[in-house]
Amino acid sequence: MVLTLEQPTEVTQPEPRIAMSRVIEPAAVVEHVCKVFIQRPLIRRGRTKEVHAVNDVSFSVGRNEIFGILGANGSGKSTLIRMLSTLLIPDSGRVEVFGYDVRRDEAEVKRLINRVSVEASFFKKLSPGENLAYALRLYGRSGPAVRDETYAVLERLGIARDKVSEPLEQLSRGMQQKVAIARALLTSPVLLLLDEPTTGLDPRSKLDVQKFVRELREGHDATILLCTHDMAEAAALCDRVAILDKGSLVALDSVDGLRQRYGEEMDTAEPTLEDIFIHLTGRSLEDDDEGGNE
Amino acid sequence: MNQSLRPVANPLPGAGLWWETRASLAFVERNLYLVRRYWHLELAFLIFNVASAMSVLYIGEAQMQYGGTSSQEGQLDLVLYLGIGTVVWAYLRAVFANVGEMVAWERWEGTIEYTMMAPISRLAHMLGVSLFSIIYGLARSALLLGVLSLFFNVDLSHANLGGAALILLVGSVSFLGFGIMAAVLPLLFPERGEEMTFVISSILLLVSGVYYPISVLPDWMEPLATISPATYVLEGMRAALLEGTPTLALGPSILPILILGALTLPIGIAVFNWGERYAKRTGRLKRSG
Numbered sequence: 211m212v213l214t215l216e217q218p219t220e221v222t223q224p225e226p227r228i229a230m231s232r233v234i235e236p237a238a239v240v241e242h243v244c245k246v247f248i249q250r251p252l253i254r255r256g257r258t259k260e261v262h263a264v265n266d267v268s269f270s271v272g273r274n275e276i277f278g279i280l281g282a283n284g285s286g287k288s289t290l291i292r293m294l295s296t297l298l299i300p301d302s303g304r305v306e307v308f309g310y311d312v313r314r315d316e317a318e319v320k321r322l323i324n325r326v327s328v329e330a331s332f333f334k335k336l337s338p339g340e341n342l343a344y345a346l347r348l349y350g351r352s353g354p355a356v357r358d359e360t361y362a363v364l365e366r367l368g369i370a371r372d373k374v375s376e377p378l379e380q381l382s383r384g385m386q387q388k389v390a391i392a393r394a395l396l397t398s399p400v401l402l403l404l405d406e407p408t409t410g411l412d413p414r415s416k417l418d419v420q421k422f423v424r425e426l427r428e429g430h431d432a433t434i435l436l437c438t439h440d441m442a443e444a445a446a447l448c449d450r451v452a453i454l455d456k457g458s459l460v461a462l463d464s465v466d467g468l469r470q471r472y473g474e475e476m477d478t479a480e481p482t483l484e485d486i487f488i489h490l491t492g493r494s495l496e497d498d499d500e501g502g503n504e
Numbered sequence: 505m506n507q508s509l510r511p512v513a514n515p516l517p518g519a520g521l522w523w524e525t526r527a528s529l530a531f532v533e534r535n536l537y538l539v540r541r542y543w544h545l546e547l548a549f550l551i552f553n554v555a556s557a558m559s560v561l562y563i564g565e566a567q568m569q570y571g572g573t574s575s576q577e578g579q580l581d582l583v584l585y586l587g588i589g590t591v592v593w594a595y596l597r598a599v600f601a602n603v604g605e606m607v608a609w610e611r612w613e614g615t616i617e618y619t620m621m622a623p624i625s626r627l628a629h630m631l632g633v634s635l636f637s638i639i640y641g642l643a644r645s646a647l648l649l650g651v652l653s654l655f656f657n658v659d660l661s662h663a664n665l666g667g668a669a670l671i672l673l674v675g676s677v678s679f680l681g682f683g684i685m686a687a688v689l690p691l692l693f694p695e696r697g698e699e700m701t702f703v704i705s706s707i708l709l710l711v712s713g714v715y716y717p718i719s720v721l722p723d724w725m726e727p728l729a730t731i732s733p734a735t736y737v738l739e740g741m742r743a744a745l746l747e748g749t750p751t752l753a754l755g756p757s758i759l760p761i762l763i764l765g766a767l768t769l770p771i772g773i774a775v776f777n778w779g780e781r782y783a784k785r786t787g788r789l790k791r792s793g
Contacts, residue, residue: 247787292790295621299784320623331618333534335541344537347530348622350523377541 235308236270237401237433238277238294243267243303245289245457263289265457266303271401276427276434278448280441280487286457287437288327291405294435295325307401324399328406330386334379338364338389341378342396349397356396363392368418384415391422402426404436408443416440420447441483451483455491524628531632532639535602539640550644554651557590560715561656583656584746589714591652592741595645595672596679596734600705602637603630603683608690608698617789626777634680641676664744667751671740674761678733681768682708688779694788708732713739733764 245264264286271277281287292298293305296316304311310318332341342360346352364374367388369381378386387407394402404423408416420443426432438444444451445465453461461468465483472486473479481489539546564583606629610616619629652658686704690697711718711725712734718726729735740757743749783789 289787292617292787295617297617297621297784297789298787299781317623317625320621323621325618325621327617329614331615333538333613333615336534336537340534340537340541344530344534345618345622347533348527348619348624350527350623352526 235273236306237273237275237308238271238435239304239306240270240290240294241268241304243290243293243300243305245286245293245298245301262457264293264300267454267457267459268303269452269459269462271433271435272449273433274427274431275449276423276436276447278444278451279435279437279454280439280444280451280483281437281454282439282491282493285454287454288405289457290454291325291327291403291435291437294401294403295323296320322400323403324394324397325403325405326387326390326394326407328409330378330383330390332378332386332389335377337375338369338378338381338392339374341389342393345393346396351396360392360396363395364389367392367422384411387411387415387419391419395422395426398430398432400432402432402434404434404438406438407436408438408440416443423447441487445483453487453490460490461486524625525631527624528628528632528635530624531629532636535633535636535640550647553594553644553648557587557594557648557652558655560586560590561652565656581746584658585742586715587652587656587658588741588745589738591645591649592672592738593709593712593714593734594648595641596675596737597705597709598641598644599634599637599676599679600683600686600708601701602640603633603680604686604701604705605690605698606630606633606687608687608701611690611694620780620789626780627773630680630684630773630776634683637680637683638676660745662748663746664748664750664754667744667749667754668741670751671737671744671754671757671761674758674765675733675737675740678737678761678765678768681765681770681772682733684772685768685775688776691776691779691783691788708734711735730760731764733761733768736760736764 243264244262244266247261247263249259249261267286267290269277279287279290289298293300293312294307296312296319299313306312307319307322310322312319333344336344339357339360342364343352343357346356346360361371361374365371369385369388369392373381373385378389381389391407407423408419411419423434423436424447427434434447436444436447448465450462450464451468452459461472463471468483468486469481472489473481476485476489478485561583564586567582607616610619682704686701688697689700693700707728711721711728712732713729714734718729718735721729736757740754740761743757744751744754780789
């Protein structure tokens with residue numbers, strides 16, 4: 211089943227900055243991007259600590275692709291997502307969304323993206339209905355038709371009508387995350403940034419969210435960038451996977467491609483993504499990158 | 505433009521003044537929802553405000569009964585003098601606090617990144633927050649005034665109400681500028697910015713002549729009063745309500761408020777924009793602190 215969402219009446223699309231000859235336009239381009247966080251102690255004389263969160267990372271995400279970024283906590287996944295969301299300014303390199311530079315064309319980029327993060331980012335005392343009304347107004351959507359559509363999407367995500375007016379803090383984390391997914395769905399982003407959207411969810415909710423991700427790609431021509439440390443999720447959803455370690459890109463290919471490439475090196479016919487990750491980084495996904503800043 | 509190259513099935517909001525103005529109402533609507541959900545806190549703060557205001561006004565009453573220095577008319581003026589200070593400060597404080605805490609509140613709720621990522625200009629964001637703060641401030645002050653008028657004999661028969669409203673309106677703009685400047689502090693100092701905002705409003709209360717003429721302040725403190733828009737708002741309100749000064753004669757109060765507004769509002773917006781870029785460069789938008 212494919213989700214059907216009404217298109218809002220007021221539609222002004224930013225014109226993609228692309229040459230006519232380029233038929234396949236990347237949805238996102240990250241080129242030689244670096245981000246260093248400087249932690250200064252309160253007392254001036256103390257030592258300044260530099261955290262290289264993202265170190266010369268380059269990749270591009272094709273339109274309609276589900277692109278996974280795998281990495282341990284602190285490996286730089288969320289930093290990358292924040293740069294694509296215009297919430298962080300890269301120190302160097304180029305970050306573009308549909309040809310728009312995140313620094314120069316911030317307003318245009320914002321109109322093309324939405325993000326679902328590991329924290330649900332809601333006003334906890336407000337109900338799902340109130341939170342969504344606020345979010346949708348920010349995206350220029352309001353009125354009875356939008357309200358009906360909101361109910362329909364929430365219902366489709368398994369949130370009953372009687373829950374729509376309850377404070378969000380009274381809903382389970384799985385439900386909250388589904389409301390976050392609904393919020394993203396209702397704004398129909400062209401590029402959806404998912405930052406560990408299933409972390410902490412029960413297996414059933416996890417599968418639900420994964421199903422919606424697929425539907426969003428199929429039904430809305432959306433491009434999806436998924437940050438996760440769930441190997442099975444990445445293998446099940448992603449067309450291509452990038453592996454980040456301590457802020458650097460250590461591998462980038464399809465899951466099959468990674469298996470082929472590293473299977474021989476590892477002397478295993480069918481290595482799992484987790485085996486490949488451990489082989490490339492020397493540790494498991496559960497390990498935290500020391501000093502990381504996500 | 506080759507249509508096939510455009511993002512498909514992506515309803516994108518358009519830009520433009522009308523669109524931005526409509527989107528800014530999101531903040532008014534959201535904050536009204538929050539007031540409704542936090543009604544018990546609102547009630548508690550209202551009771552606190554009413555009790556504080558009544559305590560101050562009873563000081564005026566006590567002065568009337570035991571001070572023994574003023575005539576009946578003069579003593580009534582003291583109660584009214586304090587009453588105007590209390591109600592006007594309640595309004596200005598509400599405006600300042602709502603705007604000043606726009607970042608701190610969202611950081612506490614964990615929604616700051618979502619709001620900053622939304623396709624709405626920062627100016628429209630501020631417009632929405634400012635509009636709500638004025639509505640909220642007016643409602644709170646009207647309630648306070650209503651309760652106070654039940655307990656105290658408030659005679660406004662000679663007052664210039666139109667002039668007072670004008671002063672309040674112009675004063676709001678100046679206070680918004682201060683609020684926007686203060687709002688940047690939690691962006692720059694995630695763990696201490698909110699406290700700084702509180703300190704600023706406390707200093708404004710101290711130096712602006714809310715409960716006393718600024719002439720009683722120490723010499724070194726008086727210059728601070730001249731840069732506080734609250735000083736001129738209170739002077740003008742007292743002139744209009746206590747003395748019935750005609751609107752045209754309120755110029756000496758209105759002019760400095762206008763000048764301060766013309767300075768603080770654009771400076772506030774510029775400072776906020778700078779602060780936002782700084783936060784985005786250094787990673788301080790992230791939920792922490």
